[in-house]
Amino acid sequence: MTELKTSTSLLLNIEAIRADFPILSRKVNGKQLIYFDNGATAQKPVSVIDAIDTYYKNQNANIHRGVHTLSQEITVAYENARTTIQKHLNAKHAHEIVFTSGTTASVNLLASSFAKKNIQAGDEIIISAMEHHSNILPWQQLCEEKDALLKIIPISKEGELIIDEFEKLISNKTKIIAVTHISNTLGTINPIKKIIAIAHSKNIPVMIDGAQAVPHTAVDVQELDCDFYVFSGHKLFGPTGVGVLYGKEKWLNELPPYQVGGGTIKTVTFEKTEYADLPLKFEAGTPHIAGGIGLAAAIDYINTIGLEKIAAYEHELLLYATDALQKIDGLKIIGTAKNKVSVISFIVEGLHPFDIGTLLDQMGIAVRTGHHCTQPLMQFYGVPGTIRASFAFYNTKQEIDEFVKTLMRVINMLK
Amino acid sequence: MTIEEIENEIVEEFEMFEDWMQRYEHLIDLGKSMPMIEEKNKTEDKLIKGCQSQVWMHSELKDGKIVYTADSDAIITKGMVALMIRVLSNHTPQEIIDSKLDFIEKIGLTKHLSPTRSNGLLSMIKQMKLDAIAYAAKS
Numbered sequence: 205m206t207e208l209k210t211s212t213s214l215l216l217n218i219e220a221i222r223a224d225f226p227i228l229s230r231k232v233n234g235k236q237l238i239y240f241d242n243g244a245t246a247q248k249p250v251s252v253i254d255a256i257d258t259y260y261k262n263q264n265a266n267i268h269r270g271v272h273t274l275s276q277e278i279t280v281a282y283e284n285a286r287t288t289i290q291k292h293l294n295a296k297h298a299h300e301i302v303f304t305s306g307t308t309a310s311v312n313l314l315a316s317s318f319a320k321k322n323i324q325a326g327d328e329i330i331i332s333a334m335e336h337h338s339n340i341l342p343w344q345q346l347c348e349e350k351d352a353l354l355k356i357i358p359i360s361k362e363g364e365l366i367i368d369e370f371e372k373l374i375s376n377k378t379k380i381i382a383v384t385h386i387s388n389t390l391g392t393i394n395p396i397k398k399i400i401a402i403a404h405s406k407n408i409p410v411m412i413d414g415a416q417a418v419p420h421t422a423v424d425v426q427e428l429d430c431d432f433y434v435f436s437g438h439k440l441f442g443p444t445g446v447g448v449l450y451g452k453e454k455w456l457n458e459l460p461p462y463q464v465g466g467g468t469i470k471t472v473t474f475e476k477t478e479y480a481d482l483p484l485k486f487e488a489g490t491p492h493i494a495g496g497i498g499l500a501a502a503i504d505y506i507n508t509i510g511l512e513k514i515a516a517y518e519h520e521l522l523l524y525a526t527d528a529l530q531k532i533d534g535l536k537i538i539g540t541a542k543n544k545v546s547v548i549s550f551i552v553e554g555l556h557p558f559d560i561g562t563l564l565d566q567m568g569i570a571v572r573t574g575h576h577c578t579q580p581l582m583q584f585y586g587v588p589g590t591i592r593a594s595f596a597f598y599n600t601k602q603e604i605d606e607f608v609k610t611l612m613r614v615i616n617m618l619k
Numbered sequence: 620m621t622i623e624e625i626e627n628e629i630v631e632e633f634e635m636f637e638d639w640m641q642r643y644e645h646l647i648d649l650g651k652s653m654p655m656i657e658e659k660n661k662t663e664d665k666l667i668k669g670c671q672s673q674v675w676m677h678s679e680l681k682d683g684k685i686v687y688t689a690d691s692d693a694i695i696t697k698g699m700v701a702l703m704i705r706v707l708s709n710h711t712p713q714e715i716i717d718s719k720l721d722f723i724e725k726i727g728l729t730k731h732l733s734p735t736r737s738n739g740l741l742s743m744i745k746q747m748k749l750d751a752i753a754y755a756a757k758s
Contacts, residue, residue, distance in 0.1 A: 233639070556693035558671040559647075563695075566639050574671045588692065589671060617644060618694060 215513045222598050224249040224505075235568025238603045243388050243547055243594030244572050246419055246441045248502070255501035256443060259494045266490055268467060282493055285500035286483075292503045293433065294424040295450055299482040302456070303491050306447035307415040308338040310434035311382070313449055313462040313486065314411055315342035318380060320460050325351040328377040332357040332365055332394075333584060334387040337577040339413045343382060357383070359584065363390040363539035367398065374406055381410045385417035389576040389592065390539025391522075391547030393421075400430050409455065415439055419596065420518060420545040422511040431455055437495060441596075442502035446495025449486070456482050463488040514597045518546040521595045521604065528608045532615070538590050546595035549576075555618050557589045563614040564591075569607055622714055625706050626722035633726040642727065646698030653701040656688040667742045672696040674743050678750040683758070684709050685751060689743070699728065699740050707747055712758065715751035720744065 222228050225247045230237050239247060259281075265274035267282045283298070290298045304310045323329070329343050333356050347354045355378075357370045365383075381403050386393050396412050403410045409431035414423060418435045425433050432455065437446040451459070461468055461479055465488040470478040479485040506514065525548055529535055534553035552560060561573030574589040575582045582589060593607065620628070636642045656665075660677035667674045672693030678685050687708045691697040706722070707715050723729060 556672060558693040559695045561671075563643060566643065588673075617640075618647060 216509065216517050216597065218598065218600055221509065222600075224251070225598055226250060226253070228598060232568045232570070233566050238569045238599075238607060240593040240595060240599065240603075240607065241570045241572050242419070242596040242599075243416060243439070243576075243592060245438045245444065246596055247598070248441055248443070248498075249505045251505050252442055252498050252501045256494045256498045259497050264493075267493060268484070278493060282491075282496050285496040288500040288503050289448055292423075292507070293450055294426050296426060297453055297482075300450055300453055300456060302449040302451065302483045302486045303496055304434075304447045304449050304486075305445050305492065306436040306438070307336075307413060307434050308436075308447075310447050310449035311339055311411070311413065312342045314432055314434070314451075314459075315346050315382075317459040317462045317486075319346045319350060321458070322379055323350045323352050326377060327352045327379045328355055328373075328375060329353070330355045330357060330370070330373055330378060330381045330383075332370075332383050333359045334363065334365070334390060334392065334578065334581050335382075335384055336388050336413065336415070337579070338415075339382055339384060340580070352379075353377075356580075359581075362541050363387065363392045364541045365392075365394055365399075367395065367402075370399065371402060374403070374408065378406070378408050381408055382413065383410070384413040384415075385423075386414075386420065386545055386547075387539065387578075387581075388416045388547070389549050389578045389581055389590065390541065391544040391549070391594075392539060392541035393417075393543040393545060396430070397428055400428055404429065416545070416547070419506075420511075421515055425450055437499040437502065440499070440502055441506060442499035443492075443495045446492045446499050448499075453482065456486070461485045461488070465489050509597065515545075517597055518595055521599060521601065522546040522548070524601050525593065525595070525604045525608075528604060529611075532608070532612060534615075538585055538587065547592065548594075549590040549592045551587055551590050552615055555615065557591045559618050560591050560611070560614055563617060564607075564610060567610045567614075569610055622706055622710055622718045626720070629702060629706070629722050630725045639727070643695065646702075646728075647694055648698070649701040650691075650694040650697030650699075653690075653697055653704075654688070656690040660688065661690060667746055674700060674740075676700075676743060676746055678747070678754075680712075680754050684711055685715060685754060687747060687750075696740065700743065703740075703743065703747065712751040712755035716748060716755060 227247050263278050265278050267279040269275060286301050287298045289301045295301060304313060329347060329352060331340060331343055344354055355373045358366050360366055383394060383399055385396050400410045411432035412430045414433050414435040417423060418440045431452050433450040435448055438444040468480055468485050468488045470480050522544060529550060536551050538549040557573035561571055564571055572592040576592060633642055656675050656677055661675045665675045665677050667676060672691055674689060674691045674696060676687060676689040678687045687704045689700045689704060691700055
């Protein structure tokens with residue numbers, strides 16, 4: 205990686221941004237918190253917290269059901285939230301945005317619904333070697349049920365998908381391809397536009413797992429031409445328990461409902477049910493209304509800063525931290541792709557990630573240790589787990605300095 | 620010494636430390652000096668799977684008392700395992716079943732007992748007690 209020539213830190217007023225996140229001022233184990241576990245979940249700005257607070261204090265009612273004022277107001281607010289997400293992803297229609305409880309639920313919805321009509325015995329589904337368990341298990345289970353075959357795109361030592369091998373995996377039995385946009389463990393940004401183009405040249409739909417991508421980069425689903433794109437609210441500085449399944453209108457119309465019940469119907473008799481139009485046919489039961497409102501507030505917040513500035517600043521943090529970590533004796537970075545976001549996984553020779561994580565926590569530094577829900581990837585690298593530092597735009601170089609200094613102290617304690 | 624006496628002894632030891640650093644350094648030392656489990660007992664069925672660190676534990680009954688040996692791939696976990704063995708090993712199954720193990724809280728290591736994706740310490744204590752129940756049932 206090459207050093208950026210100009211500093212982008214000046215583009216963002218980090219001090220003002222940090223003041224928007226109340227949790228960043230708290231202490232952990234007597235030390236100022238340094239939060240480097242953004243890949244697991246991101247912290248929430250006060251505007252998101254306020255939106256949720258206002259909803260419960262002043263707006264609470266059920267949506268799509270009542271004639272009374274509160275219900276009508278909140279229905280409008282919830283549908284506005286959907287439109288905010290539509291615009292953020294540049295989706296063609298608001299009804300292509302289906303609210304779910306998160307990425308995992310979105311993948312489960314799609315896998316289950318897609319399989320009902322489109323997967324037969326002997327069919328094939330392609331995922332990659334760097335998927336999160338949430339984008340492996342739903343497909344794996346489906347393959348077991350339908351006697352279909354799960355094929356895996358291999359990766360290089362650097363942690364990049366091997367596209368030539370991907371092309372060889374495609375056959376006339378391939379029914380869907382589900383690949384992550386950005387690896388949660390390695391930080392690799394995958395060439396999804398290329399993958400989608402290759403798949404579409406053979407009329408195969410593609411689902412992109414965007415859980416790790418949306419906090420770091422702008423996503424334009426029309427430009428990508430992906431058939432489905434899924435992500436969670438909580439990694440995007442929004443609330444937990446809310447997520448999105450974007451699907452092209454033609455696909456969502458074609459797919460049968462996943463869970464059924466209240467809110468998903470037009471008419472019900474004991475003989476037959478006529479289902480509602482998009483997106484309601486996929487949204488059974490009362491949704492996480494506060495979640496949807498909070499997620500829209502989070503999107504508004506990051507758009508006031510600007511994802512381009514965020515990406516440039518985070519890239520600077522990535523280079524700075526990579527450079528500092530590489531100087532530590534015995535430390536090995538796992539995942540050295542050319543295109544990466546601000547996620548660094550590493551191991552230290554002879555030491556267990558759990559020990560390092562435990563001691564870092566004692567000194568107020570939150571990192572993730574373990575297999576990061578990517579056990580097949582850990583098996584590929586032959587490690588039981590890694591330590592992962594993942595940065596957001598509210599993190600600073602000073603925090604990275606403190607982290608590196610503390611890490612060296614921890615290594616000395618353990619050796 | 621009874622289990623409670625050993626627990627009290629450990630609590631006193633830990634009280635001498637001024638800060639968490641020293642407590643963890645002590646745990647790390649305990650982990651490093653702990654006699655290993657015999658390689659032949661480090662088998663899949665002796666493995667207590669924690670999400671992050673793993674513990675192998677073996678127990679046998681000698682003269683009516685249970686002797687535990689164990690190992691872990693993480694050194695802090697190993698230190699905690701060493702403490703557990705020091706407290707429980709060489710006691711009768713009934714004494715082990717009845718033990719309260721309050722010392723963990725008193726030495727400030729309770730957070731390692733949270734039933735989360737951490738280190739398998741809770742599973743290890745359960746396994747040690749389950750072994751004791753099994754031996755008690757046999758005798």
